[in-house]
Amino acid sequence: MSSFRTAKGGRIKRKDAISFSFEGKAYTGVKGDTLASALLANGVHFVGRSYKYHRPRGIMSAGQEESSALVGIDRGQGRYDTNTRATTQELFEGLKAQSQHCWPSLRWDIGEMNSLASPILSAGFYYKTFMWPKSFWKRVYEPIIRKSAGLGRAPRAVDPDVYASRYAHCDVLIVGGGPAGLAAALAASRSGAKVILADEQSEIGGALLSDPGSRIDDEESWSWLASAVVALAADENVTILNRTTAFGYYHQNFVGLVERLSDHLESPSSNLPRERLWRVRAKRIVLATGAIERPLVFAGNDRPGVMLAGAARTYLNRYGVRVGDKPVVVTSHDSAYLTAFDMAENGVGVEAIIDLCTDVSPELLKGAARLGIEVLPGHTITRTKGRLRISSIYAAPIEPDGSVGPERTIDCDALLMCGGWTPSVHLFSQSRGTLSWREDIGAYVPDVYAQNASSAGACDGHYLLSEALNGGAAAGQAAAIEAGYKAGKPNTYEVAEEATCSGTLIVELPTGANPARIKAFVDFQHDVTAKDIRLAVREGFHSIEHIKRYTTAGMATDQGKTSNLSELAIASKTLSRPIAEVGLTTFRPPYTPTSFGAFAGRSRGNLFDVTRKSPIDSWAEKRGAVFEPVSLWRRARYFPRDNEDMHAAVARECKATRSSIGISDASTLGKIEVVGPDSAEFLNRIYTNAWTKLGVGRCRYGLMLGEDGFIFDDGVVGRLALDRFHVTTTTGGAPRVMAHMEDYLQTEWPDLDLWLTSITEQWAVIALNGPNVRKLIEPFVEGIDLDKQAFPHMAIKEGKIYGVPTRLFRVSFTGELGFEINVPSRYGLTVWKRLIEEGARYDIVPYGTEALHVLRAEKGYIIVGQDTDGTQTPDDVGMAWAIGRNKHDFIGKRSLTRPDMLVSNRKQLVGLLTRDPKNLLEEGAQIVATAHPSPPAKMIGHVTSSYWSETLQHSIAMGVVEGGRARMGAELYVPMPDGVHQVQVVEPVFYDQEGGRLNV
Amino acid sequence: MxxxxxxxxxxxxxxxxxxxxxxxxxxxxxxxxxxDCARFSLRTAKKNLAKATEAFGQVIPPQIGEMSSRAVKTALCLGPDEWLLLAPESERESITARFAKQSEQATHSLVDVSHxxxxxxxxxxxxxxxxxxxxxxxxxxxxxxxxxxxxxxxxxxxxxxxxxxxxxxxxxxxxxxxxxxxxxxxxxxxxxxxx
Amino acid sequence: MLLIRCPYCEQDRAEVEFSYAGEAHIERPVDPSAFSDAEWEAFLFLRSNPRGTHFERWVHIHGCARHFNAVRDTVSDKFLMTYKAGKPRPTKREIEGAKK
Missing domain, CATH: 3.30.1360.120 (Probable tRNA modification gtpase trme; domain 1)
Structure with missing residues (x-):
């Protein structure tokens, strides 16, 4: 294959050869190439097939706006990226790329016949074609659509890469490192402002990289560029981020950037993140995002070899690649002449410049004549030829009446088109700025700013190099001043012999053919043609947002960067309404496709979420505990011995606790220290219970409601001193209880004199339950008389255990004699280990949350959040006794007398016993009144807790049932997958109803 | 024992x-x-800071975001009435005792959060x-x-x-x-x- | 991500340090038992949900931990001003003044 590399020039390193493969075939490129430039240097234009019609497609652009040359890049080890633009993928040694949307091969693709079926694949074909017959959906349509739908193929392996993130703050963020952005950065940084300059390309320079011929202040542009970059890099207040895309512009100058760190490397270090997400907050932003060249719309404008004229110039000047040896240029804008001239000066025989405009500037005509290029002013292209590569075009004069004259064939190997330029206003629009239509340049430009930003250069509709430089410098200076710096007058730049740069907005080319019979592509990635847009309008879609969604124009991964304006212009013409009235579709982040990895950052594996572990967790882990998550905590669920399953382990743990001693880690319980003279009054208002008369050294079970009257949390509260309480909450409820209490204290009762301090993690809590507990701990406790009278059930006292300070509670959640030993967290593990050692003589057994649940259910103690779901009042769960009757007010009290709280058929907590003691109900199962109700069955309640009780040798359950307490003794039914189970309604206390075991 | x-x-x-x-x-x-060190969460009204400073043995700063750090003790102002006090473990009991003596004149909440x-x-x-x-x-x-x-x-x-x-x-x-x-x-x- | 000015810290801080806490200036009655069912229902459930200026409660939960009030425009999502808990609802003029 002949080489299309020029003899000299470009920014590539010609001596550094790089081997790569495309579609399994080996090629060679050089350092500095993109995949696209390397393929073009090898004469390869045909790189993929289109999404819908599977038409052969080439490389259309030289940047991120690429809509056709999308490839899969495989770096091995799960590193597979789909829909990668060949035009931005930097070449590295060993790069492997595959084309997409073709089967069995790129050259011979079966889907190409879609092209023949195109009459049924018109706009809205999904909505029309698959409507009937209904039975076809599952067996025929869906499998076909699934196979052919989607752009590219998703990777299957776990992404092995690391993704980093960083918050950053700066005075001036400049987006775009072209001439405008560089001049802005130079001006802003001179003031001492902290500047971030971000550019998506591998190299800073933007349009200058394609334009070595211009002279800035009598200096060659590339030499000027080099000194500008050196000056900025040397300034410690300037951060230059290349390979970095500003993808989203959010509130208050908050901008998301993705920096690509390793995609261009052959073998990146394993510590090097693949990408870094920057969350930048800037005082002022300068948008210098440039403009994107527009394609023209005509029959066969999508053949491989058809390319944007500016892209061809970039390949020539930046990469030293001729995209063809006999190109034709077709344009409605002067800028394409620069491509033709540069190519001709590099020895390429440009066949013709077909200019849609009639009055071409004399300078351009003179330039073309000098280089021997034929110019056809006032001409159009009616069609093109060539299956896998363009081979000829048909040009014809546009007659004064708009009709098309006789065709003439011109052979070519590339067609370079230019329909003018579209300013990149994506970020500006995301910032909620409003645009205005400029008829003179045929483009939307920024109008009213919603945030502290300005635009400079092509993105503001100023296409000349001098305008970009001077506009950028002024914007940079102004930004620094607005950010609070003193900035002197900005530089003014002079550009020698600047060519004019104007054009006419002609999107769809005049043609002699029936426009309804030709495929003139508007959106190359989604295969939307001009006639699709006209069809949508004819079918009644008149809003541009509807036309977009119906045709899917602009909805592919390129988000219509090259097609939005063409779509708009065609719609405007069809609707006979000016473009400014038709309006634009909304720009939304991200500007270019952004990896999920970048958004996820480090939030994966052990950093996906916090796993809170108690001070005793490491012991449980060594002991082989099975854990379960409880809010962010992990708690030991059970401690299996040998090959025990959960059932066996839990039965053993329960039995040991009831017969001797069980030990469990309750450190995760929420704890709040309430201190101050008004503490008791505060608790009176927060809990349903009364606290004023609670004696020092005593505890009480407290029930907390929301203002709506429903149970919010519960826990034991101990009084350490007249003005000091130790409050406990549920594990999961701790943060919300603290927030709830702080809220009332700060905003409703700021007059109360007390403070709340979270002490959840100050104390490790070891719960000991069982008849032998007192005997076990008595020898090691100092300063607390554990005698039954001196330290009764529901008492708290400070003392020492094993020489360590403790807050010892006598409480029980199992119905057995129980103590909760609070020790400062760092002592928790040691005290636990000592208790296990000393407890060996009593066959002490550690138990987890599962046994805890069984033991408490045997006693009918509720778990807030399991037996309640935010719709239960104290009375609903049989805890009306917890309401301080003489209290004037507490949170939720007034709601308890709302009419619907007083009805008799409220769901009430009851016990449920299955007829067959071995039957275990499912938690969550519905409860009905008759065995075989006719549907729809009335569900009168559901099972909230259900366990096997080893102690009772009977399954036990609790549930909420409408008017449940009035149904004591009644038979109800619980339908489950294995049949309908009969249950009897009983009191929800299954064991030791008298409570004798507690008070020993 | x-x-x-x-x-x-x-x-x-x-x-x-x-x-x-x-x-x-x-x-x-x-x-x-x-x-490891001793840590206390101190809550009190700003008017009591002079007293608290006396008890802690080092200046307790009044403004949110201020920190006083000298030798081995540090006091951080985290909220309008909230401070975190850091001190050597050996001073834990003496600091607690000095604050306790003041609770009559200057209401406050001092909670040991060392662990x-x-x-x-x-x-x-x-x-x-x-x-x-x-x-x-x-x-x-x-x-x-x-x-x-x-x-x-x-x-x-x-x-x-x-x-x-x-x-x-x-x-x-x-x-x-x-x-x-x-x-x-x-x-x-x-x-x-x-x- | 929004920046929110905490009136206690007197700093603009990132939204992630804050939590929203519902509509502001809904005072809990001193004696709820004196409220009729309808009045209590209104207190519990009925909120203004305006398009435009909204008075709301925020808490600098991961900062100074204080509750405060804010005026936010529900159309633009912009905070117009913030003020300490317990301060009266700002007047139109005060809000206009804060915008500048």
Whole structure:
């Protein structure tokens, strides 16, 4: 294959050869190439097939706006990226790329016949074609659509890469490192402002990289560029981020950037993140995002070899690649002449410049004549030829009446088109700025700013190099001043012999053919043609947002960067309404496709979420505990011995606790220290219970409601001193209880004199339950008389255990004699280990949350959040006794007398016993009144807790049932997958109803 | 019993006991878990600060974000009526006793939270970058000698800035592993040459 | 991500340090038992949900831990001003003044 590399020039390193493969075939490129430039240097234009019609497609652009040359890049080890633009993928040694949307091969693709079926694949074909017959959906349509739908193929392996993130703050963020952005950065940084300059390309320079011929202040542009970059890099207040895309512009100058760190490397270090997400907050932003060249719309404008004229110039000047040896240029804008001239000066025989405009500037005509290029002013292209590569075009004069004259064939190997330029206003629009239509340049430009930003250069509709430089410098200076710096007058730049740069907005080319019979592509990635847009309008879609969604124009991964304006212009013409009235579709982040990895950052594996572990967790882990998550905590669920399953382990743990001693880690319980003279009054208002008369050294079970009257949390509260309480909450409820209490204290009762301090993690809590507990701990406790009278059930006292300070509670959640030993967290593990050692003589057994649940259910103690779901009042769960009757007010009290709280058929907590003691109900199962109700069955309640009780040798359950307490003794039914189970309604206390075991 | 006491007291366990990390040339970043100390959460009205200063034995600053640090004691103002006091373990009981004596004249809440959190020292030219991997603050705007409660990725932290390139953070015990792993994961970025 | 000015810290801080806490200036009655069912229902459930200026409660939960009030425009999502808990609802003029 002949080489299309020029003899000299470009920014590539010609001596550094790089081997790569495309579609399994080996090629060679050089350092500095993109995949696209390397393929073009090898004469390869045909790189993929289109999404819908599977038409052969080439490389259309030289940047991120690429809509056709999308490839899969495989770096091995799960590193597979789909829909990668060949035009931005930097070449590295060993790069492997595959084309997409073709089967069995790129050259011979079966889907190409879609092209023949195109009459049924018109706009809205999904909505029309698959409507009937209904039975076809599952067996025929869906499998076909699934196979052919989607752009590219998703990777299957776990992404092995690391993704980093960083918050950053700066005075001036400049987006775009072209001439405008560089001049802005130079001006802003001179003031001492902290500047971030971000550019998506591998190299800073933007349009200058394609334009070595211009002279800035009598200096060659590339030499000027080099000194500008050196000056900025040397300034410690300037951060230059290349390979970095500003993808989203959010509130208050908050901008998301993705920096690509390793995609261009052959073998990146394993510590090097693949990408870094920057969350930048800037005082002022300068948008210098440039403009994107527009394609023209005509029959066969999508053949491989058809390319944007500016892209061809970039390949020539930046990469030293001729995209063809006999190109034709077709344009409605002067800028394409620069491509033709540069190519001709590099020895390429440009066949013709077909200019849609009639009055071409004399300078351009003179330039073309000098280089021997034929110019056809006032001409159009009616069609093109060539299956896998363009081979000829048909040009014809546009007659004064708009009709098309006789065709003439011109052979070519590339067609370079230019329909003018579209300013990149994506970020500006995301910032909620409003645009205005400029008829003179045929483009939307920024109008009213919603945030502290300005635009400079092509993105503001100023296409000349001098305008970009001077506009950028002024914007940079102004930004620094607005950010609070003193900035002197900005530089003014002079550009020698600047060519004019104007054009006419002609999107769809005049043609002699029936426009309804030709495929003139508007959106190359989604295969939307001009006639699709006209069809949508004819079918009644008149809003541009509807036309977009119906045709899917602009909805592919390129988000219509090259097609939005063409779509708009065609719609405007069809609707006979000016473009400014038709309006634009909304720009939304991200500007270019952004990896999920970048958004996820480090939030994966052990950093996906916090796993809170108690001070005793490491012991449980060594002991082989099975854990379960409880809010962010992990708690030991059970401690299996040998090959025990959960059932066996839990039965053993329960039995040991009831017969001797069980030990469990309750450190995760929420704890709040309430201190101050008004503490008791505060608790009176927060809990349903009364606290004023609670004696020092005593505890009480407290029930907390929301203002709506429903149970919010519960826990034991101990009084350490007249003005000091130790409050406990549920594990999961701790943060919300603290927030709830702080809220009332700060905003409703700021007059109360007390403070709340979270002490959840100050104390490790070891719960000991069982008849032998007192005997076990008595020898090691100092300063607390554990005698039954001196330290009764529901008492708290400070003392020492094993020489360590403790807050010892006598409480029980199992119905057995129980103590909760609070020790400062760092002592928790040691005290636990000592208790296990000393407890060996009593066959002490550690138990987890599962046994805890069984033991408490045997006693009918509720778990807030399991037996309640935010719709239960104290009375609903049989805890009306917890309401301080003489209290004037507490949170939720007034709601308890709302009419619907007083009805008799409220769901009430009851016990449920299955007829067959071995039957275990499912938690969550519905409860009905008759065995075989006719549907729809009335569900009168559901099972909230259900366990096997080893102690009772009977399954036990609790549930909420409408008017449940009035149904004591009644038979109800619980339908489950294995049949309908009969249950009897009983009191929800299954064991030791008298409570004798507690008070020993 | 006194023998027993000494055995126990020497057997404390902290999530980050002895943890240390360094990365990058220089190194760019050094992290180490800070030693144990006494910690108190002090809540009181600003008018009582003179009394509190007396009890603590060091100035307790009045403005949110201020930190007074001298020799071995540090007082951080975290909220309009909230301070975190750090002191050597050996002074825990005397500080508690001095505050207790004042409770009549100056109502306050002093709660021992010595075991609630652990400290991490972070220093080096990369310290701010590593923190900014998950902390949204502009750390250049946090003055030397400043402090604040804030967020580090999914964890709440108290951040102190004792020196230009030196930070100390406090994190509650059960979040300490997460914070350490997060920071060291971010710190490994210094172990690479990009480009 | 929004920046929110905490009136206690007197700093603009990142939204992630804050939590929203519902509509502001809904005072809990001193004596709820004196409220009729309808009045209590209104207190519990009925909120203004305006398009435009909204008075709301925020808490600098991962900062100074204080509750405060804010005026936010529900159309633009912009905070117009913030003020300490307990301060009266700002007047139109005060809000206009804060915008500048």
């Amino acid at each position: 006194s023998d027993e006491l000494s055995i126990i007291v020497s057997e404390q366990s902290n999530p980050l006991d002895g943890a240390a990390f360094a990365a990058g040339p220089g190194p760019m970043l050094v992290m180490a878990s800070a030693g 609630r959190s652990v400290g991490i020292d972070i220093s080096g030219p990369g310290a701010a970058l590593v923190l900014n991997a998950g902390c949204p603050l502009d750390l250049t705007a946090l003055p030397v000698g400043g402090c604040t409660r804030t967020i580090l990725d999914k964890a709440e932290i108290i951040l102190m800035k004792p020196g230009k390139e030196h930070y100390r953070l406090e994190v509650v015990r059960s979040f300490a592993d997460f914070v350490w792993n997060f920071l060291s994961s971010a710190g490994r970025e210094f172990e690479t040459e990009s480009g």
